[in-house]
Amino acid sequence: MANEEARLPREVTHRQRRRQIAEAVWRLAARGGLEDVTLRQVAQEAGVSARLLQHYFGTRHGLLLGSLQLLNEDAQLRARERVEALGSDLSLRETVRAVLLELLPLDDERRALHLMYAVYFVRFLTDAEMRELASGGGDGVKDLVEQLLVGAHAAGEISDLPRPDLDAAVLVASAEGLQGQMLLGQITAEAAIALIDHQLDGLFAVG
Structure with a gap:
């Protein structure tokens, strides 16, 4: 050795x-x-x-x-780099959108990442330690989206936000569901992005 x-x-x-x-x-x-x-x-x-x-x-x-830990570290690093590469002039809505799009297999790198999580899925069902490690990443994304929604409400980008925790959970769960459909070829990237935009349009409507 x-x-x-x-x-x-x-x-x-x-x-x-x-x-x-x-x-x-x-x-x-x-x-x-x-x-x-x-x-x-x-x-x-x-x-x-x-x-x-x-x-x-x-x-x-x-x-x-x-x-799996290294896979998580890679995913978080690449996601942060891609969001930061968009620049500092993004609105909070655009930032939320960018975070949600990281959950979709929109290029070869993200497709390989999400396929690997799918491969690990059976282990998540039977291994509590791995399941906790996997769910920790999901909670981190949800918490980030919730913080961004609260900030958008304070900034006037969202007029009504009684339950930011639930709104964040729905957005993340929707993106994760679209992820699986994309991997199976049941929905195109364009259609998945359009669905996310539709959700955000309803949430960020001011009036």
Whole structure:
């Protein structure tokens, strides 16, 4: 294991190795699902020894959980970068829209991300620790949308907002439902975006 570690600079070895192994999990899962992925397969796919894999993640459960954590970190980072790239002159409505669109598979990167969450879905049903990790990300999006709605109401962009928590929950749940329909090819990206815009038009109507 020492020889393997020597291939990378000390300050980046841990982070890069974990990512290297996690990306191997994602590739295997994308090709054939998650349930039959073994430590040996992941080690071979990642080009590392089984001993090194266990050093970083321990058990198979630790490997799947750690890979999910890295997936979440990637998703949050990319979403933040895309929203920030839109600039600081966005209205609060436009900001809410941008956040909701991050929940849709609108390009290859987001499609791959949401497909991977779909692959993990069966594990979420049976594994409380993974389910908590997955639902934490969802609550974070809902809380952010709720804060933006409250800010929009204070700024006069929304005239009536008795239950911002429920409005935020409905917006996020709708976007997540559209996500699944898009992955299955049941709705186009244009139609999904139009539905989100329709919801926002009704919520942000001032009069």
